[in-house]
Amino acid sequence: MSKEWPLWEVFIRGTHGMSHRHVGSLHAADAEHAIRNARDVYTRRNEGVSIWVVETSQIAASSPSEKGPLYDPARDKAYRHPTFFHIPEEVGKM
Amino acid sequence: MNHLLEFLLRQGDNALVLGQRMSEWCGHGPALEEDIALANTALDLIGQTQLWLGYAAEVEGAGRDANDLAFMRDAYDFRNLLMLEVPNADFGRTLMRQFLFDAFQVPWLQALTDSADPRVAEIAAKSVKEAMYHLDRSTSTVIALGDGTAESNGFMQRALDYLWPYAAEVFAEDATDFAMAEVGVAPLPSSLRGQWKKTLQATLQEAHLTMPEGEFAHKGGRIGVRHTEHLGHLLATMQVLPRSYPDASW
Numbered sequence: 376m377s378k379e380w381p382l383w384e385v386f387i388r389g390t391h392g393m394s395h396r397h398v399g400s401l402h403a404a405d406a407e408h409a410i411r412n413a414r415d416v417y418t419r420r421n422e423g424v425s426i427w428v429v430e431t432s433q434i435a436a437s438s439p440s441e442k443g444p445l446y447d448p449a450r451d452k453a454y455r456h457p458t459f460f461h462i463p464e465e466v467g468k469m
Numbered sequence: 470m471n472h473l474l475e476f477l478l479r480q481g482d483n484a485l486v487l488g489q490r491m492s493e494w495c496g497h498g499p500a501l502e503e504d505i506a507l508a509n510t511a512l513d514l515i516g517q518t519q520l521w522l523g524y525a526a527e528v529e530g531a532g533r534d535a536n537d538l539a540f541m542r543d544a545y546d547f548r549n550l551l552m553l554e555v556p557n558a559d560f561g562r563t564l565m566r567q568f569l570f571d572a573f574q575v576p577w578l579q580a581l582t583d584s585a586d587p588r589v590a591e592i593a594a595k596s597v598k599e600a601m602y603h604l605d606r607s608t609s610t611v612i613a614l615g616d617g618t619a620e621s622n623g624f625m626q627r628a629l630d631y632l633w634p635y636a637a638e639v640f641a642e643d644a645t646d647f648a649m650a651e652v653g654v655a656p657l658p659s660s661l662r663g664q665w666k667k668t669l670q671a672t673l674q675e676a677h678l679t680m681p682e683g684e685f686a687h688k689g690g691r692i693g694v695r696h697t698e699h700l701g702h703l704l705a706t707m708q709v710l711p712r713s714y715p716d717a718s719w
Contacts, residue, residue: 401501402500402501403502404613407609408613411605412503414602415509416501416502416505416506419505419509
């Protein structure tokens with residue numbers, strides 16, 4: 376067994392943020408320890424009101440080598456953006 | 470004797486001396502995350518020191534400020550608990566001491582938020598949130614290491630055995646304690662002893678550590694009669710800059 380603590384990814388929701396944002400990673404022995412460490416490492420300057428942590432090994436990620444098939448087909452489909460629609464004035468600012 | 474001044478020096482010197490000890494870990498922590506956490510704790514304590522000693526200087530009324538009290542007094546003027554000045558030794562002993570202190574400090578500061586002295590109540594209200602986090606962290610570390618490997622358990626048990634004769638100094642009351650209780654500034658420390666012991670029992674049991682027997686406690690730190698030989702060394706390091714260059718400023 377490795378003596379190194381496992382790696383955790385840290386997500387913080389700020390005072391005015393609507394969602395948790397990835398802020399970085401750290402090492403910790405377990406989830407509670409990871410939250411305490413995240414508090415000390417990533418919220419020292421009053422950044423957050425909520426912390427999520429997830430063990431890095433639990434994250435499934437897309438592979439960079441599949442970039443082409445995954446993302447290129449969306450490039451020339453500008454009509455998928457909602458910019459072609461006329462917004463009625465009564466709606467106001469969106 | 471000005472009992473309020475004496476009381477405030479005890480509050481401030483506890484935070485200052487423990488804060489200085491914790492700051493010695495900066496750059497030496499066993500892991501980056503622990504290093505930052507230890508430095509945060511040290512900074513919390515130094516922040517609390519500014520408030521307590523700032524008020525102490527006002528009460529003293531001798532034209533000194535918090536910096537003068539921190540940097541221009543000698544070992545025999547200090548009123549901190551002896552446990553807080555003994556060397557860190559290792560991470561285990563540092564966190565065990567932090568736990569023994571926090572376990573008293575949290576209910577103590579909670580009680581001080583009801584102080585008859587509004588300044589004391591304000592400082593306590595600000596400090597108690599920090600102390601609660603310190604207790605949370607030191608408790609979980611004591612449990613994690615006590616309930617860890619045979620080696621880490623051995624470190625924690627030796628730390629506890631070493632610190633035990635110092636742990637109860639705060640309950641050795643004197644005229645200042647009685648005077649503060651009389652006017653409602655602070656409760657008697659002994660009124661919190663039961664709660665303190667309960668916190669210790671619960672945590673030490675979960676950590677598979679044995680609470681040493683005996684009620685003996687070294688005395689002299691908080692009443693300023695005698696300190697250990699370690700305080701002078703700590704102050705020499707802490708005070709050398711402002712004493713060598715009294716006019717230095719940021």
